[in-house]
Amino acid sequence: MKIRVLGAGAGGGFPQWNCNCLNCRRIRRGEMRGRTRTQSSIAVSSDERHWVLFNASPDIRIQLEAFSAAHPRTGIRDSGIAAIILIDSQIDHTTGLLMLRESTVPLQIYCSEMVRADLSSGFPIFCMLEHYCGIEHHPVPLDGSAFEIPGIGDLRFYSHALKSKAPPYSPHRHDPHEGDNIGVVIEQISTGRKVYYAPGLGEIEPHVEHAMMTADCLLVDGTFWQEDEMGRAGIAHKLAREMGHLPQSGPDGMIQALDRLHDPRKILIHINNTNPILDEDSPERGELAAHGIEVSYDGMEITV
Numbered sequence: 001m002k003i004r005v006l007g008a009g010a011g012g013g014f015p016q017w018n019c020n021c022l023n024c025r026r027i028r029r030g031e032m033r034g035r036t037r038t039q040s041s042i043a044v045s046s047d048e049r050h051w052v053l054f055n056a057s058p059d060i061r062i063q064l065e066a067f068s069a070a071h072p073r074t075g076i077r078d079s080g081i082a083a084i085i086l087i088d089s090q091i092d093h094t095t096g097l098l099m100l101r102e103s104t105v106p107l108q109i110y111c112s113e114m115v116r117a118d119l120s121s122g123f124p125i126f127c128m129l130e131h132y133c134g135i136e137h138h139p140v141p142l143d144g145s146a147f148e149i150p151g152i153g154d155l156r157f158y159s160h161a162l163k164s165k166a167p168p169y170s171p172h173r174h175d176p177h178e179g180d181n182i183g184v185v186i187e188q189i190s191t192g193r194k195v196y197y198a199p200g201l202g203e204i205e206p207h208v209e210h211a212m213m214t215a216d217c218l219l220v221d222g223t224f225w226q227e228d229e230m231g232r233a234g235i236a237h238k239l240a241r242e243m244g245h246l247p248q249s250g251p252d253g254m255i256q257a258l259d260r261l262h263d264p265r266k267i268l269i270h271i272n273n274t275n276p277i278l279d280e281d282s283p284e285r286g287e288l289a290a291h292g293i294e295v296s297y298d299g300m301e302i303t304v
């Protein structure tokens with residue numbers, strides 16, 4: 001199967017429009033070896049014609065234009081994007097749905113009941129889209145069981161709930177519910193090869209560890225290097241784990257978790273603009289490389 005990283009950045013992208021942190025300042029000035037990144041999304045396919053979009057980023061228009069495999073092929077209106085899986089209801093993962101409103105068929109959206117509720121209330125884009133192409137919501141399992149998507153042959157998906165937090169506009173922001181955020185194993189049926197995708201992963205619970213152990217490739221939360229990175233940058237006193245993101249460094253951080261796994265290819269995604277790993281010459285980036293961990297970038301193509 002093929003995975004295309006459409007956007008490897010976290011919310012805000014890199015650089016972020018109003019951010020003057022060390023990374024944003026240095027990349028703008030051309031003082032840093034690194035790449036800019038749009039907001040978080042991937043596309044997955046087994047035949048390179050029919051793609052499942054994971055998350056719809058505010059940057060989707062430019063991401064899809066840069067991705068010729070999903071361009072229209074037949075008729076006056078067409079797209080290689082056959083269905084959309086949403087892992088949460090955050091702005092960086094859902095706002096792009098509004099940019100898909102010209103679709104000639106209802107958008108086929110696979111997400112949890114919690115995400116459906118958020119996107120029908122606090123951020124009612126599902127309701128808004130009813131005035132355009134409309135949507136068809138398909139609930140996803142939260143217990144790790146399988147689902148398939150009509151028209152997407154040879155791929156099977158297994159979704160499970162993750163510990164996290166609903167977005168600020170969610171009616172249950174301060175009252176976490178199962179399904180506010182999910183992780184997904186994507187399996188190519190004919191080969192048995194598996195990818196695990198979890199761009200927002202606050203805690204490695206046993207079922208998460210199990211999913212990671214069975215995968216051939218991991219695309220997991222690369223948001224922050226440090227627990228107090230936002231505070232250190234002088235931006236906000238929110239801790240990484242409080243935001244539902246496991247930092248890479250430190251005890252019980254992502255590097256330690258990934259070190260326990262020997263088989264899969266390990267790739268970080270959803271990188272926040274404050275993260276020092278964006279600087280390809282940083283010691284932190286060197287440390288990742290020493291642990292065999294890659295950092296994804298816009299346009300990266302992965303064959304599993």
Ligand code: MLT
Pocket residue numbers: 010011012090091092200243
């Ligand atoms: C997050 O995952 O915490 C988001 O990137 C926050 C946001 O989009 O504002």
Ligand code: MN
Pocket residue numbers: 010011040090092093270
């Ligand atoms: Mn995000």
Ligand code: ZN
Pocket residue numbers: 015016019020021022023024025273274
């Ligand atoms: Zn910044």
